[in-house]
Amino acid sequence: MSDTGSWTGPWTGSAWLEHTVLAAVPLAREVAGSEVRAGLDAGLDVDLMTDGFVMELVSAALVARVQAGDLAARDAMVALGALLEAGPPVVGEDIVSAYLIHVPSPGQPGGEIADGLGPRVRAALDQDRDHRNEPAVAAFLDRLLRAVPALRPLADAERYGYHDEVLAHPFLSDVAERAVALLTGGAALEIDDDWTDQERAEALRLFTSAAPDPVAEVRAVLDFFESELGSAPEVDELVTAAFVDMLPDEDEPGAEILGLLGPRLRAELRQAR
Template sequence: MTDTGPWTGSAWWGHLVRAVPLAGEVAESEVRAGLDAGLEQELMTEGFVMELVSAELMARVRADDQAARDAMLALGAELEAGPPVVGEDVISAYLIHVPSPGERGGDLADALGPRVRAALDQDRDHRNEPAVAGFLDRLLQAVPGLRPLADAERYGYHDEVLAHPFLGDVAEREVALLTDGASLEIDDDWTEEERSAVLRLFTSADPDPAAEVRAVLDLLEGELGADAAVDDLIATAFVEMLPDEDEPGTEIVGMLGAGLRAELDAQRRQPR
């Protein structure tokens, strides 16, 4: 079994890295880097490590690394042939970075066996509920500055916006607009490209950035009560992400309408 320090994985994982040695090497490197960066050992599940491996291998595939391509194909074959104890989380973690058919590198998807390909199709044949889709359209029409965030969260065969991640990003952006970016957790060791990408998505050159905050809050307030799925989305993806009293950007709480504030108060009355 590959030596990854405190994390070793199951007997099945040991078989996997013997069958696909490059996957084992990548896993060891990624796990060590994660632990060195302060990630807790409990996070090092097989699914989490598989996603790290898939992400790194696909980065190499896009750089025309044939060994990485062979390893991705071999991983897919192992998951196809694997015993039933191979969890859905492991298969999903492998697939999340595999291009869809028709995209660059999509021939990797075409090479998948029926079991793993069915999982890919089920995951990517995603459609938002009509009420949620309508809500997202209205939000983007009301606040066009959110479109880059929405585009960053598009996924699947139908290029749908992933509603929960997107609205969570919206909450982070609106807080960042009120704090001039101080609420963003930008690490000192980020590259300039990474830093620029975050600032592009979560800040604005508008001379009155609070105007966008008010527009978002007004839209969300007006949407409450019309549809249960939309209410749940707003509550869990936006309201729950708002800062606590000791965090930057808490002034957004004072800008909430009655419905949003009632939801926030209800959440904070619950024991954590």
């Protein structure tokens, strides 16, 4: 464990990140200290404070400032990208990924950060953002959104990359969460007390709104999955891993959804558990 003293307190990051990367970019160092202290004060385990975790916190905070027009934050992100470009490949891969997750794509606000990346880091960005769903999965998602249009806001919230693809696994996990929330009148949503009013309103919009007949929507989703199981191995894996595995246990809120499952979904649930 490294002890960074007054700027963060104890954490599990490497000396390379602390002394070579963050120390060279004062604003990044300042943000890291603030974010790590806030996490520790909120009760996060110090073992979570890895290089990747800290870099993602820094990237998220700096990019938020960039998008608000902060030129110093933009310069800090550019400087971090240059340091990661020159960094040791084996040590730096997880940090590169954590840095890139919040970097805007070229052409988006703040996209000049991506435009200035060196070849190694830019290649990692392009590989990650050039995401395409498998054809069977893409067709499945299209059929789902046509069958249950109320799910489109959830799908739009999970779009990512150069091709604006829906991230299939996170989306279907959100579908499961919405179904359970609809059946419980929103009581099953895990909304933290420290969420802002905006975050709370967005969660309610995505997971409880636009459902005049909640049970009918849930039945439509379940009937669709029931009919799709067996259509393609990729679809079966997706439905099981991202939806069925996310359903509540019999003693948890929203367990009434288990009684609405068709025989194929029940079989997948038994096999998964």
